[in-house]
Amino acid sequence: MKFKKILSLAVASMIAFTITGCGTSTQSNSGAGSTNSTSGTAKSLSVDIWDSNQQAGIQKICDKWTETSGVPVKVEVVDWNNYWTLLEAGASGGTLPDVFWMHSDYSRIYMENDMLLDLTDRISKDGVDTSMYYPDITSIYQSNGKTYAMPKDHDTIGLLYNKKLFDEAGVEYPNSNWTYENMYEAAKKITEGTPDGTYGYALNTTNDQDGWYNIVYSYGGNIVNKEKTDTAIDSASSKKAMEMVRKLLTVAVPQADVAENGTDSLFKSGKVAMITQGSWMIQSFYSAENAADYAWAEIPYADVNGDGKCQASERSTQYNGLGWAASAKTADPDSAWSLIKYLSSKEGQEMQSELGVTMSSIPGSSDAFASSFKGMDVSAFINVEKDGTLQARPGTRNSGVWQAPMKQEAGFLPAWQDPSNADLMSSCCDKVAALIRNAIAEGN
Amino acid sequence: MKMKKKMSAAQKKEMLWGLAFVAPTILGLIILNFYPVINTLYQSFCKTGDFGKGNTFVGLANYAKALSTNGGETWGALWNTVKYALIEVPFGVAISLILAVLLNKKLKGTSIYRTIFFLPMVCAPAAVAMVWGWLYNQKYGLLNNLFGSNIAWISDPKIAWISIGIIGVWSVIGYNMVLFISGLQEIPSDYYEAAAIDGATGIKQFFYITLPLLSPTTFFIVQTRMIGALTVFDLMFMVMDTSSPALSSVQSLVYIFYKYAFTLGNKGYGAALVMVLVVFIMIVTVILQKAEKKLVYHN
Numbered sequence: 001m002k003f004k005k006i007l008s009l010a011v012a013s014m015i016a017f018t019i020t021g022c023g024t025s026t027q028s029n030s031g032a033g034s035t036n037s038t039s040g041t042a043k044s045l046s047v048d049i050w051d052s053n054q055q056a057g058i059q060k061i062c063d064k065w066t067e068t069s070g071v072p073v074k075v076e077v078v079d080w081n082n083y084w085t086l087l088e089a090g091a092s093g094g095t096l097p098d099v100f101w102m103h104s105d106y107s108r109i110y111m112e113n114d115m116l117l118d119l120t121d122r123i124s125k126d127g128v129d130t131s132m133y134y135p136d137i138t139s140i141y142q143s144n145g146k147t148y149a150m151p152k153d154h155d156t157i158g159l160l161y162n163k164k165l166f167d168e169a170g171v172e173y174p175n176s177n178w179t180y181e182n183m184y185e186a187a188k189k190i191t192e193g194t195p196d197g198t199y200g201y202a203l204n205t206t207n208d209q210d211g212w213y214n215i216v217y218s219y220g221g222n223i224v225n226k227e228k229t230d231t232a233i234d235s236a237s238s239k240k241a242m243e244m245v246r247k248l249l250t251v252a253v254p255q256a257d258v259a260e261n262g263t264d265s266l267f268k269s270g271k272v273a274m275i276t277q278g279s280w281m282i283q284s285f286y287s288a289e290n291a292a293d294y295a296w297a298e299i300p301y302a303d304v305n306g307d308g309k310c311q312a313s314e315r316s317t318q319y320n321g322l323g324w325a326a327s328a329k330t331a332d333p334d335s336a337w338s339l340i341k342y343l344s345s346k347e348g349q350e351m352q353s354e355l356g357v358t359m360s361s362i363p364g365s366s367d368a369f370a371s372s373f374k375g376m377d378v379s380a381f382i383n384v385e386k387d388g389t390l391q392a393r394p395g396t397r398n399s400g401v402w403q404a405p406m407k408q409e410a411g412f413l414p415a416w417q418d419p420s421n422a423d424l425m426s427s428c429c430d431k432v433a434a435l436i437r438n439a440i441a442e443g444n
Numbered sequence: 445m446k447m448k449k450k451m452s453a454a455q456k457k458e459m460l461w462g463l464a465f466v467a468p469t470i471l472g473l474i475i476l477n478f479y480p481v482i483n484t485l486y487q488s489f490c491k492t493g494d495f496g497k498g499n500t501f502v503g504l505a506n507y508a509k510a511l512s513t514n515g516g517e518t519w520g521a522l523w524n525t526v527k528y529a530l531i532e533v534p535f536g537v538a539i540s541l542i543l544a545v546l547l548n549k550k551l552k553g554t555s556i557y558r559t560i561f562f563l564p565m566v567c568a569p570a571a572v573a574m575v576w577g578w579l580y581n582q583k584y585g586l587l588n589n590l591f592g593s594n595i596a597w598i599s600d601p602k603i604a605w606i607s608i609g610i611i612g613v614w615s616v617i618g619y620n621m622v623l624f625i626s627g628l629q630e631i632p633s634d635y636y637e638a639a640a641i642d643g644a645t646g647i648k649q650f651f652y653i654t655l656p657l658l659s660p661t662t663f664f665i666v667q668t669r670m671i672g673a674l675t676v677f678d679l680m681f682m683v684m685d686t687s688s689p690a691l692s693s694v695q696s697l698v699y700i701f702y703k704y705a706f707t708l709g710n711k712g713y714g715a716a717l718v719m720v721l722v723v724f725i726m727i728v729t730v731i732l733q734k735a736e737k738k739l740v741y742h743n
Contacts (some may be wrong), residue, residue: 013467085706205687206687255689256582259599259689260688346728402705404703416687
């Protein structure tokens with residue numbers, strides 16, 4: 001009788017605890033994908049990334065590493081909008097994935113708070129030559145003389161266009177001598193020369209890296225200066241650039257439609273003739289239904305000095321490089337470092353290019369990338385590095401603080417919604433400048 | 445002289461067993477409810493550091509920022525939340541009440557209808573938001589293509605809040621209806637028979653018998669749905685894109701709390717916003733409690 005009582009009490013408490021505890025444990029599982037880093041002895045690594053296009057390729061490279069190391073790797077995808085929120089929750093709670101992507105927008109805040117495994121000693125012990133990478137990218141992941149992440153890749157921006165829509169409107173295809181004015185003319189002709197609902201251009205106003213950032217830098221302005229101390233978005237050059245953006249928006253898909261549908265969906269549905277996109281997105285368009293109609297051209301330039309020729313500084317492409325980082329609290333730092341070392345090694349990088357995942361972080365080893373997309377010429381992404389300037393993506397210590405409001409009501413959104421109003425764009429530039437300066441002043 | 449009754453050994457034993465059984469729940473409540481409330485209150489007075497480290501006490505600075513500097517956004521969000529509640533609660537209650545009355549009769553197929561009406565409650569909120577988002581799509585959505593209209597359901601600041609409210613009503617009808625049906629079944633049928641004998645029509649019966657006797661249930665539903673509606677977040681978060689022109693006219697208070705606390709990492713400010721919402725909900729609840737005394741008919 002007594003045994004029955006104790007047994008029923010034990011079962012009841014267990015049920016109660018599992019119900020209350022169940023919620024939290026599933027949350028941390030889906031949040032940071034890190035069941036393994038808390039268990040200590042389990043020998044397998046959890047890897048978190050945000051780009052589903054790259055998942056298959058990265059898993060292949062990790063599996064190759066597993067062949068020699070014997071440690072299995074699971075690559076999981078958390079989409080960009082939620083990646084940083086979940087990573088931060090994991091960092092605050094102490095359950096980061098073992099290995100994960102780091103980005104220039106957030107690298108400083110993670111490094112300064114000792115969330116990332118310090119790789120400096122391991123790099124020198126294993127004799128890894130960090131000078132073989134793009135220096136801009138390596139420095140993103142260094143703080144106080146220490147290195148916290150290995151460069152994973154680099155990317156550039158290109159112009160994607162739909163040959164079918166160009167033919168329909170009788171407009172010549174983009175070429176490498178196009179200025180933004182030429183682009184505007186072509187977009188205008190296509191918007192007017194195709195049935196209602198089809199446009200020549202669409203600007204993804206939320207993804208600044210593949211859109212208007214390039215225009216701002218091509219005209220000589222900037223969003224954040226090199227020293228990360230100030231912004232020049234309200235300078236005359238920047239305002240000229242944003243005026244060009246405004247002009248393009250007058251013949252582009254209305255902002256409300258872009259918000260509801262997204263530029264990529266609109267392009268793939270044949271509603272837009274041109275969009276700018278990054279090299280990390282090639283796979284998505286290569287495997288699309290109408291990929292045969294698509295082609296890539298070099299991103300246009302801004303003829304600032306009016307000489308009719310393109311100087312390198314007039315053709316600016318945003319470039320960024322992700323980093324492979326490990327959690328400072330990972331259960332198996334040696335395996336994590338070994339995986340990171342392999343992923344960023346010449347062998348790993350060349351495999352990454354061949355699989356068409358992204359362009360390499362080592363200059364000169366991205367040629368395999370260009371030929372990995374049979375039937376689609378993606379040399380525009382590599383040519384722009386010779387014809388133009390690579391501009392590191394602007395960021396501060398905690399870029400999210402000013403990047404989010406910049407694209408909403410407090411920033412450029414009113415101007416994007418009403419492109420017919422030139423003064424509105426100019427005053428929005430001033431508003432955004434104040435926003436960024438404020439954020440920097442508050443230590444962001 | 446009154447002697448304080450001492451508990452017998454058997455009663456003490458029972459009490460201990462009782463405590464043992466509720467201990468897990470109490471522990472859960474303390475760890476997952478009470479402690480977070482106090483922690484949030486504390487954080488609302490701090491400027492939170494990165495990753496929760498290094499909170500610095502700043503007194504009422506967060507509240508000042510929330511209520512006056514960013515007052516436009518805060519009061520706007522509160523007003524949006526109230527607008528949403530003004531659609532969800534009255535319409536949700538009215539429609540589900542009528543449905544409950546209709547489905548309380550012993551007709552053929554009532555159980556099938558009840559299942560159909562309850563289905564929205566079973567659907568995952570994210571799936572609901574995704575499907576409704578596509579229904580509402582201005583160019584390619586089902587609604588506009590079916591009716592041949594070109595209404596910007598969720599991109600027009602003037603009507604986006606109504607569209608979101610409609611989704612809210614749709615998803616809550618099933619839940620309210622089930623509660624109403626159970627409330628209806630508690631009303632003795634004698635009243636209806638007596639009224640029928642006296643010659644009362646169906647509608648008269650509804651207003652003079654059903655509504656008053658249903659008032660405790662109705663009040664319960666209104667109160668819980670009111671609090672639920674004031675804390676709405678997932679609909680706005682999943683249906684509206686961050687670059688939507690109508691975002692500022694639908695974002696709820698919990699939405700901007702999420703934006704500041706999680707997307708922008710400013711948990712202290714977010715905590716202050718949440719406290720403002722808590723105070724508001726308390727005021728609403730007090731008003732409802734006062735109304736209960738006057739409007740609810742208790743046996």
